[in-house]
Amino acid sequence: xxxxxxxxxxxxxxxxxxxxxxxxxxxxxxxxxxxxxxxxxxxxxxxxxxxxxxxxxxxxxxxxxxxxxxxxxxxxxxxxxxxxxxxxxxxxxxxxxxxxxxxxxxxxxxxxxxxxxxxxxxxxxxxxxxxxxxxxxxxxxxxxxxxxxxxxxxxxxxxxxxxxxxxxxxxxxxxxxxxxxxxxxxxxxxxxxxxxxxxxxxxxxxxxxxxxxxxxxxxxxxxxxxxxxxxxxxxxxxxxxxxxxxxxxxxxxxxxxxxxxxxxxxxxxxxxx
Numbered sequence: 001x002x003x004x005x006x007x008x009x010x011x012x013x014x015x016x017x018x019x020x021x022x023x024x025x026x027x028x029x030x031x032x033x034x035x036x037x038x039x040x041x042x043x044x045x046x047x048x049x050x051x052x053x054x055x056x057x058x059x060x061x062x063x064x065x066x067x068x069x070x071x072x073x074x075x076x077x078x079x080x081x082x083x084x085x086x087x088x089x090x091x092x093x094x095x096x097x098x099x100x101x102x103x104x105x106x107x108x109x110x111x112x113x114x115x116x117x118x119x120x121x122x123x124x125x126x127x128x129x130x131x132x133x134x135x136x137x138x139x140x141x142x143x144x145x146x147x148x149x150x151x152x153x154x155x156x157x158x159x160x161x162x163x164x165x166x167x168x169x170x171x172x173x174x175x176x177x178x179x180x181x182x183x184x185x186x187x188x189x190x191x192x193x194x195x196x197x198x199x200x201x202x203x204x205x206x207x208x209x210x211x212x213x214x215x216x217x218x219x220x221x222x223x224x225x226x227x228x229x230x231x232x233x234x235x236x237x238x239x240x241x242x243x244x245x246x247x248x249x250x251x252x253x254x255x256x257x258x259x260x261x262x263x264x265x266x267x268x269x270x271x272x273x
Contacts, residue, residue, distance in 0.1 A: 028226025029069035043265035083109035185220035211239035
């Protein structure tokens with residue numbers, strides 16, 4: 001009898017351990033409650049084309065990102081993102097500084113409305129107020145949680161990428177790794193060593209795009225509150241375009257026009273409440 005009881009207790013214990021390792025994280029955004037993040041993006045950007053010397057820029061963006069859930073519709077949070085107290089600088093030129101105001105909305109960073117489910121998947125993005133900087137791809141780095149996870153669980157996310165005058169960069173691909181509890185949070189790593197190779201057509205111009213996405217970072221998730229506490233990392237992109245442009249002097253012939261874009265950016269999102 002004692003042996004049977006011991007075996008039964010052992011089975012119960014093992015089941016409890018197994019269940020405790022199954023973690024299904026979800027986001028929780030109480031209606032009309034503001035979340036504030038301090039956002040910093042800084043680093044270098046480069047641009048070059050066949051007929052111009054390479055240009056390199058130091059870029060820096062500091063602002064507060066306000067997130068407020070306007071309510072739920074069909075199981076989706078209606079999350080409005082607004083940038084305030086922003087300072088945007090390229091080299092020594094300051095393009096915007098609203099750090100003196102508590103209410104003024106950034107004119108450089110778009111105001112967005114995200115329809116997002118509890119696992120973090122964005123179903124629709126609506127631009128409420130246009131801006132000059134393309135900020136949406138950074139939101140795409142936030143994890144979309146699997147239904148269940150154990151330590152070392154991996155999953156892959158593809159995000160829409162940045163818009164540039166040369167066109168849209170192809171989708172960027174990241175691998176996420178759940179590393180387990182860390183100082184009261186759940187730690188998730190993300191990384192990419194993606195080789196980019198694709199072709200597209202823009203009107204009568206063929207475009208061949210090659211390059212590399214070499215990026216990484218970490219996310220600390222507060223599972224009790226259902227919010228991201230902190231995200232930090234680096235985004236390193238090296239993208240080469242080869243445009244095949246119709247030759248105006250030779251019908252049916254094309255001229256190759258190369259272009260290159262590089263981004264080496266450090267970024268952080270730190271929750272303030």
